[in-house]
Amino acid sequence: MTRVAAKRDYSLLGRDAQAAVESGLAAAEWYHTDIPRKQMKALMKREDGPAIRDTILWLGSMVVCGALAIYFWGSWWCVPFFFVYGVMYGSASDSRWHECGHGTAFKTRWMNDVVYEIACFMIMRNPVTWRWSHTRHHTDTVIVGRDPEIAVMRPPDLLRLVLNFFGILDVFHATIDMVRNAAGVISAEEKTFIPEQEQPRAIRIARIWLAIYIVTIALAITMGSILPLMLIGLPRLYGAWHHVMTGLLQHGGLADNVIDHRLNSRSVYMNPFSRFVYWNMNYHVEHHMFPMVPCHALPQLHEMIKHDLPAPNKSIIEGYREMIPAFLRQLRNEDYFLKRELPPTAKPYREELHAEPIAAE
């Protein structure tokens, strides 16, 4: 396939977007590990139980920690409770938005929808806009000019990455998008992936959210305290670090413009707390290859297909030890990427499709 020009153009309306369509990279057929239909059906099976349990833990911990943070407000004792509250609000909401957006968290559709709307508000992602952007992310994963969710563009903007550990740029852009949508404006880029009939709902939700933030700010002013904002809004900043820490590992430093998730996605073994917050999205190659498999079944899927995948990183720290040097090299050479080595038991990469990116390592 034709490689895009060396200087990448990430605009969804730009040169590389057009090149991806012309070269067949857009909406291409991606590699999948073979899994017998019966086993696949068992993996895809939906359940309510695991997600109900996790949602009770998630929202329950927020209620408890939020209440204790209010109780201890004014003393240092509130800090650990805001720490937990913030991670649940500003990070666990990311994975809940994601899994419920796929409709795989719960078997019951309305439960997916309710948790999706709550999580979208917390993570400040318009539920309409982001459902469609994530659809595109799965169609054209890390295809330059097509994927609207590329977290680390090349060359990497390291300052932006650091700021986003505290949600700073994301919240700035999310606020602008919310106000713009609330004013009834859908951007040209949004129009490339949100169908026309869905756009009024994006506007309606932005208006509801804006009203909630205005009421919260008014309450804070009335009370003469930032406490209301510490519970609504600001946790998206002070609690964002965990979802950024795990999210960067998904594709950071790996290949772009390939059609094999083994080349552009990373699975990482993580501790139980991070797996709860991240809802097992550490099995990211597996998720992209089979997005129908619910998060609670991803460890089982991983065991089933790991013979065909690059070895996962053994920890978050190990992942960063390979990813950060790759980012630094990409500052000098944006064509550089980490090539994921396959085990001998795996089907090889299709060199005829990826010869140039693989050789570029």
Next chain:
Amino acid sequence: MSNWVEVCATDEIDEEDVIRFDHAGRTFAVYRSPDDEFFATDGLCTHEKIHLAEGLVMDDIIECPKHNGRFSYKTGEAKGAPVCVNLKTYPVKIEGGSVFISVA
């Protein structure tokens, strides 16, 4: 005018499952419901042309394997984002232990 085409033996489709059937350059999805009825639709998702036969059948719903778009395979109705366009459905009959669909 009907143009009945034999798809497979009835026992080749599991209950609450779907298979792919290609015929004359077209592709179809043929379903067996949990209550042992058979249905047929176009084989590709109306969203991004993914084969529905690799998806998940739940009650009367087929879920696309790529973006989790959902359709009623009995009526073809699209059940919400990211699918907006209904699936075309086809008549099905069972004769002599085989499944036939009308592809006219």
